[in-house]
Amino acid sequence: MGDDELLSGWGRSTWSRANATRPASVGDLRVLLADVDERGLIARGLGRSYGDQATNAGGLVVETSRIDDAALSVGPDGRVRLHGGTTIENLLRTVVPQGWFTPVSPGTRFVTIGGAIANDVHGKNHHRDGSIGSHVEELELFCADGTVVRCSPDVESELFWATVGGMGLTGIIVAATLRLTPIPSSRLQVDTTRLASLDALMDAMRVADHTSRYSVAWIDLVTTGRCTGRSVLTTGDFAPLDGLGDDALGDGALAYDPRQRVSAPATVPSGLLRRATVRAFNEAWFRRAPRRRIAELQTISRFFHPLDGIRGWNRLYGRPGFVQWQVVVPDGAEEMLREIVHTIARSSAPSFLAVLKRFGPADPAPLSFPLLGWTLAADFPAGNRSVAPLLDALDVKVAAAGGRIYLAKDARLDPALVPTMYPRLGEWQAVRRSVDPGGRWQSDLARRLGIL
Numbered sequence: 136m137g138d139d140e141l142l143s144g145w146g147r148s149t150w151s152r153a154n155a156t157r158p159a160s161v162g163d164l165r166v167l168l169a170d171v172d173e174r175g176l177i178a179r180g181l182g183r184s185y186g187d188q189a190t191n192a193g194g195l196v197v198e199t200s201r202i203d204d205a206a207l208s209v210g211p212d213g214r215v216r217l218h219g220g221t222t223i224e225n226l227l228r229t230v231v232p233q234g235w236f237t238p239v240s241p242g243t244r245f246v247t248i249g250g251a252i253a254n255d256v257h258g259k260n261h262h263r264d265g266s267i268g269s270h271v272e273e274l275e276l277f278c279a280d281g282t283v284v285r286c287s288p289d290v291e292s293e294l295f296w297a298t299v300g301g302m303g304l305t306g307i308i309v310a311a312t313l314r315l316t317p318i319p320s321s322r323l324q325v326d327t328t329r330l331a332s333l334d335a336l337m338d339a340m341r342v343a344d345h346t347s348r349y350s351v352a353w354i355d356l357v358t359t360g361r362c363t364g365r366s367v368l369t370t371g372d373f374a375p376l377d378g379l380g381d382d383a384l385g386d387g388a389l390a391y392d393p394r395q396r397v398s399a400p401a402t403v404p405s406g407l408l409r410r411a412t413v414r415a416f417n418e419a420w421f422r423r424a425p426r427r428r429i430a431e432l433q434t435i436s437r438f439f440h441p442l443d444g445i446r447g448w449n450r451l452y453g454r455p456g457f458v459q460w461q462v463v464v465p466d467g468a469e470e471m472l473r474e475i476v477h478t479i480a481r482s483s484a485p486s487f488l489a490v491l492k493r494f495g496p497a498d499p500a501p502l503s504f505p506l507l508g509w510t511l512a513a514d515f516p517a518g519n520r521s522v523a524p525l526l527d528a529l530d531v532k533v534a535a536a537g538g539r540i541y542l543a544k545d546a547r548l549d550p551a552l553v554p555t556m557y558p559r560l561g562e563w564q565a566v567r568r569s570v571d572p573g574g575r576w577q578s579d580l581a582r583r584l585g586i587l
């Protein structure tokens with residue numbers, strides 16, 4: 136899948152390799168910095184953010200992803216120093232066979248460590264383990280004055296936390312030291328439960344907060360009436376060796392083989408994303424799931440990265456592409472979550488794929504997205520005219536309820552809502568200005584939302 140293929144959201148993508156460069160060293164970065172004009176520069180990992188965070192029209196884009204990380208070595212305590220451009224894909228290929236796993240994995244392994252930290256990404260275990268910033272011991276940050284500053288939760292901590300979730304706007308992460316999670320095997324023991332309504336799902340997820348390391352629910356956002364929000368909850372953890380049975384005999388308890396198995400069709404029938412089709416798909420998906428299945432063994436790829444198994448999955452939305460909307464609403468604002476689910480289900484904007492996850496407490500990063508509560512992520516076809524007014528109206532209500540939109544997925548938020556959704560924006564801006572008084576780090580998102 137080409138990097139630019141994912142940038143098919145609302146705003147017109149300005150990504151083009153014409154203004155991109157791939158420096159080989161910190162020395163090269165210094166040369167770039169010396170020449171940069173007022174449009175500035177921004178780091179780009181694998182471009183898996185859905186909007187315009189890693190594009191910079193009229194300025195420079197610094198590509199960081201690298202594929203040659205064979206020398207990656209993990210200490211006995213699970214500490215590992217990684218280049219900012221190392222991908223989670225490469226990290227897992229190296230460390231899973233040694234009995235380690237990334238402390239946090241987003242829903243795709245095609246992201247870089249720098250990109251993951253710059254969005255303080257979360258996984259299915261946020262309620263238990265927090266987001267990735269909580270597992271970073273140290274960052275080596277290339278700053279606007281050409282120096283590389285080492286920062287950590289103890290040293291230069293304000294700069295550290297402004298960089299975690301800072302969307303590349305404090306500098307370029309050239310290296311990061313991460314604490315990995317030990318795993319007994321590369322399989323997960325997964326429980327699957329079908330739930331008939333949103334309230335039943337929320338009850339089950341509150342229980343899972345205490346019983347399961349990983350949890351995520353697929354949720355039906357098109358069916359109305361009593362079954363609104365019906366869902367399929369999967370929870371699990373890595374399987375102990377004695378839970379593997381025959382599964383481990385063939386290829387080893389720590390085997391890891393993340394192949395892409397099928398390709399999405401190159402062209403999509405235009406009717407596929409109509410409401411009736413999406414409803415039929417949701418019906419089939421719900422019925423296909425077992426009512427209750429316990430301890431099914433699943434691979435890392437199947438459990439954590441199901442979309443990565445389908446080459447070009449984003450093409451399923453056809454030429455106009457899709458919009459992803461991810462929101463968090465705090466614990467105590469469950470009425471808002473109910474309103475969101477019911478409003479989307481009653482609207483004429485069909486959401487093909489929607490997931491609900493639990494978040495634990497926020498970390499100290501001022502622009503980090505997660506906060507204690509519920510996060511819903513939903514895809515909408517960008518060509519549907521009802522989508523924009525629907526999401527605009529929901530954004531206002533979410534902000535008033537103390538929630539926020541995930542900027543890694545955004546291409547359309549009203550800038551006026553950002554200070555309400557991210558009340559510590561001013562704190563972040565002060566740190567940023569102190570390390571980049573000349574405004575070298577710039578991006579399309581930063582200009583669109585006016586956050587610098």
Ligand SMILES: Cc1cc2nc3c(=O)[nH]c(=O)nc-3n(C[C@H](O)[C@H](O)[C@H](O)COP(=O)(O)OP(=O)(O)OC[C@H]3O[C@@H](n4cnc5c(N)ncnc54)[C@H](O)[C@@H]3O)c2cc1C
Binds near residue numbers: 245247248306
């Ligand atoms: C299928 C799919 C599933 C996803 N699931 C999740 C999920 O479950 N949880 C979640 O949190 N996110 C999720 N995401 C979003 C994704 O994890 C983030 O957008 C991530 O930041 C992308 O990393 P990247 O390397 O592609 O960075 P890019 O998209 O290239 O860049 C993202 C930001 O990071 C900055 N950046 C990149 N490299 C560096 C660096 N070296 N130093 C400083 N800044 C840098 C960029 O400037 C930009 O602001 C998902 C995305 C997809 C496509």
